Amino acid sequence: MIIRQRTINSKYSEELAAECLEWIKEVTGEPINTSGDMDNFFEVLKDGVILCKLVNALQPGTVKKVNESKMAFKCMENISAFLEAAKAFGVPVQETFQSVDLWERQNLNSVVICLQSLGRKAHNFGKPSIGPKEAEKNVRNFSEEQLKAGQNVISLQYGSNKGANQSGINFGNTRHM
Structure with a gap:
């Protein structure tokens, strides 16, 4: 169990965590410590209050009631609402x-x-976003004529059977000695 937890923790990036916290601070205006170390990241987010304030900053009224209580089930409710x-x-x-x-x-x-993914969507709400810009749809419309012309082309992936014959194929044949 300890080895599995170490493997999971090894994937954690302090730089990305710090970027997320910096973005949350910018969007919410909350005075939070933006250090990306695991302990600080956990302490800032564990009760879910900041997360609820984040989604409410993106779109007001998304989370109706943010539980300020430190009781476990109330914190879990905040996280679930986020x-x-x-x-x-x-x-x-x-x-x-x-x-x-x-x-x-x-x-x-x-x-x-999750925060990085949400950060990429923030521009939809008029807020600053983080991470790489999401790709946009690139819909192409072809005419019937173009679609029919494409059916006549033999792709090079199909290969060629030029010079192919069945010589040398002896599977199933009897051996003559």
């Missing part, structure tokens, strides 16, 4: 995390991935 909002904002399910990943400090790297 996750639901992140999914609604377009963060893919595979880029989100489980509440226990943050609350029990099991996989902080997945929290960073």
Whole structure:
């Protein structure tokens, strides 16, 4: 179990975590410590309050009630509310995390991935974004004539059978000695 946890922790990037915290501070205006070390990242986000304030800063009223209580189930409610909002904002399910990943400090790297993914969507809400810009759709429309012309082309991937014959094929034949 300890080895597995070390493997998960080895994927954690302090630089990306610091970038996420810096972005959260910029979007929310909250005075938070933006150090990317694991302990600080966990302490800043563990109760879910900052996460709820983040999604409310992106789109006001997203999380109706932010629980300021430090009781475990109230903190888990905050984290769950953030996750639901992140999914609604377009963060893919595979880029989100489980509440226990943050609350029990099991996989902080997945929290960073989720925040990075949400950060890429921030420009949709008129806020600064982080990370690489998302690709946009590049829809192409072909005419019927162009589509028919494409059916007559033999792709080079099909290869050629020039000079092919069946000489040398003896599978299933009897051997003559």
